[in-house]
Amino acid sequence: xxxxxxxxxxxxxxxxxxxxxxxxxxxxxxxxxxxxxxxxxxxxxxxxxxxxxxxxxxxxxxxxxxxxxxx
Amino acid sequence: xxxxxxxxxxxxxxxxxxxxxxxxxxxxxxxxxxxxxxxxxxxxxxxxxxxxxxxxxxxxxxxxxxxxxxxxxxxxxxxxxxxxxxxxxxxxxxxxxxxxxxxxxxxxxxxxxxxxxxxxxxxxxxxxxxxxxxxxxxxxxxxxxxxxxxxxxxxxxxxxxxxxxxxxxxxxxxxxxxxxxxxxxxxxxxxxxxxxxxxxxxxxxxxxxxxxxxxxxxxxxxxxxxxxxxxxxxxxxxxxxxxxxxxxxxxxxxxxxxxxxxxxxxxxxxxxxxxxxxxxxxxxxxxxxxxx
Numbered sequence: 001x002x003x004x005x006x007x008x009x010x011x012x013x014x015x016x017x018x019x020x021x022x023x024x025x026x027x028x029x030x031x032x033x034x035x036x037x038x039x040x041x042x043x044x045x046x047x048x049x050x051x052x053x054x055x056x057x058x059x060x061x062x063x064x065x066x067x068x069x070x071x
Numbered sequence: 072x073x074x075x076x077x078x079x080x081x082x083x084x085x086x087x088x089x090x091x092x093x094x095x096x097x098x099x100x101x102x103x104x105x106x107x108x109x110x111x112x113x114x115x116x117x118x119x120x121x122x123x124x125x126x127x128x129x130x131x132x133x134x135x136x137x138x139x140x141x142x143x144x145x146x147x148x149x150x151x152x153x154x155x156x157x158x159x160x161x162x163x164x165x166x167x168x169x170x171x172x173x174x175x176x177x178x179x180x181x182x183x184x185x186x187x188x189x190x191x192x193x194x195x196x197x198x199x200x201x202x203x204x205x206x207x208x209x210x211x212x213x214x215x216x217x218x219x220x221x222x223x224x225x226x227x228x229x230x231x232x233x234x235x236x237x238x239x240x241x242x243x244x245x246x247x248x249x250x251x252x253x254x255x256x257x258x259x260x261x262x263x264x265x266x267x268x269x270x271x272x273x274x275x276x277x278x279x280x281x282x283x284x285x286x287x288x289x290x291x292x293x294x295x296x297x298x299x300x301x302x303x304x305x306x307x308x309x310x311x312x313x314x315x316x317x318x319x320x321x322x323x324x325x326x327x328x329x330x331x332x333x334x335x336x337x338x339x340x341x342x343x344x345x346x347x348x349x350x351x352x353x354x355x356x357x358x359x360x361x362x363x
Contacts, residue, residue: 065268
């Protein structure tokens, strides 16, 4: 850990992983098999769209929005 | 900043917040849910939907207080209560609190085991009962709940799979007041839960992201995942499913619910409406008490 990578925080349960950047939000979600309808993607406290590019060293939260759901 | 694929639109922060408030205002007005004179009790869980609803109703100028029900689900309940209290304090709004263990002597894990009900069933039953009784006690004209488009589409999907006409007949954005019943409304039915979550993030509303530990395996969760897979390839499907039902089918099955309502009478123990004998909530209290 500590090398350049996109740092991904997942919730329910809370866990972290790293993926190589740059990667678009849409590709990241597809790679993790997560439905875009079921999550918000948050960088620096703000929402990012599917075509946003995540560079190495960016921290991103993938927050589930389905009540009772987990990703 | 945020895409809503079923509207084929992207919104900046300000336009998105306006969009959410406009959708709720339109739902409230077109369904005659509230008047400016009504005192409304918002059922608040500390989650995204109920806090977004409370915030939007306050921003639209409605006289909205919150109702939080402590369900006795360990740390989850104490944390969710803290979110509800913080929001109320930040808006100088009134939060009514009921504590199931303190006021009724049982918690949801104990009650569900004693009554041999699924936890979500015991929880829903308790909340519905207490929403109504607290609204009656506090002199509120309307109860508002944070059911959103996804919740309602998933419930509809389940009711259709079983062709449960009684439940279908009751699935409306507004349930009128009746003998022993306070009017119930669902002003978020035009907003998907992704939108209520985004509204909270953008408006800085802190809510409990962690989910109830007892909801694992909940049937409606599976329906939501299924519907989201369809929505991904065909945006707008959930909305068309739900609003097609409201427009075309609900008027046909509404009579079933109306007949059921006519057969209700007052529970001899708590006076809330029930179909037969003692009501389901009083039975739950009785069984839970005899097991503690």
